[in-house]
Amino acid sequence: MSSALLLHGRDEAPQPDDARLAAVTVEIDDEAVRQWLLAEAVDLWSDTDAGPTLSVVLDAEALAQLQARGAAFELLSADIEADAAEERARLRGAEAARPGSWFSEYRDFATVDAYLDTLAARSELARVEHLGVSTQGRPIRALRISDAPQGAPAIVLNGGQHAREWISVMVATCIADRLVTDAQVDPAVQGLLARNTVWVAPVINPDGYVYSWESDRYWRKNRQGKHGVDLNRNWSVGFGGRGSSSNKRSQIYRGPHAFSEPETRALRDLIVREPVVAHVDFHSFGQLILYPWGYTKKPAPDLDRLASLGRSMAAAIEATHGEVYRPMAAQDLYTAGGTALDWSYGERSAMGYTIELRPSGGNGFVLPPEQIVPTCDEGYAAVRSMAAQMEL
Numbered sequence: 001m002s003s004a005l006l007l008h009g010r011d012e013a014p015q016p017d018d019a020r021l022a023a024v025t026v027e028i029d030d031e032a033v034r035q036w037l038l039a040e041a042v043d044l045w046s047d048t049d050a051g052p053t054l055s056v057v058l059d060a061e062a063l064a065q066l067q068a069r070g071a072a073f074e075l076l077s078a079d080i081e082a083d084a085a086e087e088r089a090r091l092r093g094a095e096a097a098r099p100g101s102w103f104s105e106y107r108d109f110a111t112v113d114a115y116l117d118t119l120a121a122r123s124e125l126a127r128v129e130h131l132g133v134s135t136q137g138r139p140i141r142a143l144r145i146s147d148a149p150q151g152a153p154a155i156v157l158n159g160g161q162h163a164r165e166w167i168s169v170m171v172a173t174c175i176a177d178r179l180v181t182d183a184q185v186d187p188a189v190q191g192l193l194a195r196n197t198v199w200v201a202p203v204i205n206p207d208g209y210v211y212s213w214e215s216d217r218y219w220r221k222n223r224q225g226k227h228g229v230d231l232n233r234n235w236s237v238g239f240g241g242r243g244s245s246s247n248k249r250s251q252i253y254r255g256p257h258a259f260s261e262p263e264t265r266a267l268r269d270l271i272v273r274e275p276v277v278a279h280v281d282f283h284s285f286g287q288l289i290l291y292p293w294g295y296t297k298k299p300a301p302d303l304d305r306l307a308s309l310g311r312s313m314a315a316a317i318e319a320t321h322g323e324v325y326r327p328m329a330a331q332d333l334y335t336a337g338g339t340a341l342d343w344s345y346g347e348r349s350a351m352g353y354t355i356e357l358r359p360s361g362g363n364g365f366v367l368p369p370e371q372i373v374p375t376c377d378e379g380y381a382a383v384r385s386m387a388a389q390m391e392l
């Protein structure tokens, strides 16, 4: 073999016959680049196709073309299927023998759902409530934690609208665990629960979550029909607007009409039934704290208050492990119609937030399990700070 061929063989640049799929975040300084990327992308990892950056999955050929264009981009993962395979292998091993904390590893739907019963058995203040049934017939359940009188203000926390965002499921469950535990020892939590009812629904999209565990790690939507519906475009405030799609194949397909999906109806019905004053919808990734509006560029009537609470949450998060989460009105990042935060605020006047958890970039949705507990510290700090600032 000639030295020239050897050099070529060592070349780091992906070759056209390379089957790997890479995830990148690209700065969009030119709409032509956006259109090209969206046409080439195998998957969209950004929560929108309209933001100042785009996180997309590209095959090796498209990645080589991106490099040739000289576009500024960050490589999130050189091989997303290898990331998923590594995680899968680790989880298989974990089933047999991984002692230690429940939060030292990601947990599948049945295990998370059963853990709600474990928490309810641990505390007189907690009980499991049935919110609804998914498209494929799985239960959507929440832990209700309260020492407050009937009709007390309610705080709703949820994870898992998007199936592949596993850390959101773990953080919601972990916050429920912390509240149940701290209710026995922490006067601030005792006071919070004496005056309010906290609802924690870790898995709003159980079918998608199961599918992400069993079939396609990067599945986002629910399991309606062949292509699924993006639940966080299925809410009625701003439904059908920008940042959502009528194309069933799109990752941001909004469904045929608002609340067409049993999963969004289940969470909506809870928020309608209870006097909800705050709602935090956990997602990943990006380390952002988003507040209304998302569907319009108009400022929300309570923008100052929403922003002030967002800043206090960001400060509380940074105080735990030094991680920076950027607070902003969702519209400042992108316009997205039909999201939960706009609905909770617009229809119920609740302080509505989307928190995009770790990582800021990293491997995107595949977050190392060692980061579950620190990310929970951040989510819990944010919720406590919000409650304290709202004098709940």
Ligand SMILES: [Zn+2]
Binding pocket: 047, 162, 165, 283, 284
């Ligand atoms: Zn999400």
